[in-house]
Amino acid sequence: MKRKPKSLIKKFVLRLFAALFCIIAVVFLVFGIKGYSMYRDAVTACPIPQMVSSIQSRENFVEYEELPTIYIDAVISVEDKRFESHCGVDFIAIGRAVWNDIKAMSFVEGGSTITQQIAKNQYYTQEKKLERKFAEIFTAIELEKYCSKQEIFELYVNTIYFGDGYYGIYDAAKGYFGKQPSELSDYEAIMLAGLPNAPSAYSPSTNPELAYSRMKIVLSKMVECNAITQEEAEVILTDGK
Structure with missing residues (x-):
């Protein structure tokens, strides 16, 4: 009972x-x-x-072959890590x-x-x-x-929208850095990869500190996905300052 x-x-x-x-x-x-x-x-x-x-x-x-490899890795790591599968x-x-x-x-x-x-x-x-x-x-x-x-x-x-009126990687690379996408440095490419999540908030021209913080998140995701090592991430941050 x-x-x-x-x-x-x-x-x-x-x-x-x-x-x-x-x-x-x-x-x-x-x-x-x-x-x-x-x-x-x-x-x-x-x-x-x-x-x-x-x-x-x-x-x-912009065709795939014109994009920096590190930019591709950054986008996939932060936006869609199982994209390939x-x-x-x-x-x-x-x-x-x-x-x-x-x-x-x-x-x-x-x-x-x-x-x-x-x-x-x-x-x-x-x-x-x-x-x-x-x-x-x-x-x-x-x-x-x-x-x-x-x-x-x-x-x-x-x-995709990158903020500041820039739609697409070509306009974003030109608008923020005055470069072709293929000419972007690792630092610039990774920063752009983080912007579409909240383009107005992370705009490097209006909120550089937030853009930098977002970039560090992207780098940490890349390390988690084994796209780069922690040491490489630290070098990219240092070189960009």
Whole structure:
């Protein structure tokens, strides 16, 4: 008889988890269907090949081979460390983001990959809605089917906002440092890699201290991803001062 309360509690907890799972499943199904509809409407209005071609034909489009290797490594390390291996969606990052959002009871983390960011910026608004997130995911998966990883990276760096009115790596390199992207120093390249996270806040021209702090975060991510060593990171910081 003494075990009965524990048994009842266990059953209650199991039923509670089952109910929560069902609710979450229904929510994801409903918003997933809405998101798929948004995705189909978006890529019907502007097919992915058309979107890609319009970006690649822009003046001052910078190709992958023209980008400093350290800039590529910096962007991947800080924005999407599993970029080379995922299908356009990083389910590990999404799982972490969902958990953090649930804990905060708000949209505090997105978990978007580089591919998803392209999808969002080219097709959808910045509204934090669940159906838009699903639409972004569907679009990212299709984009990965159409483009190589290098092409996707090109699309990202040629369209992302760097602050001070600079869209794309060419304008950012010219505007902030008066250089072609291929001429950037390691310090400059890594600083630019950190700006898109919050371009207005991290602008080197208006907030140099914040830009420097952000750059140190990028360097730490690069060390974590084994893109550079700690010693190399320290040299880059020293050389840039």
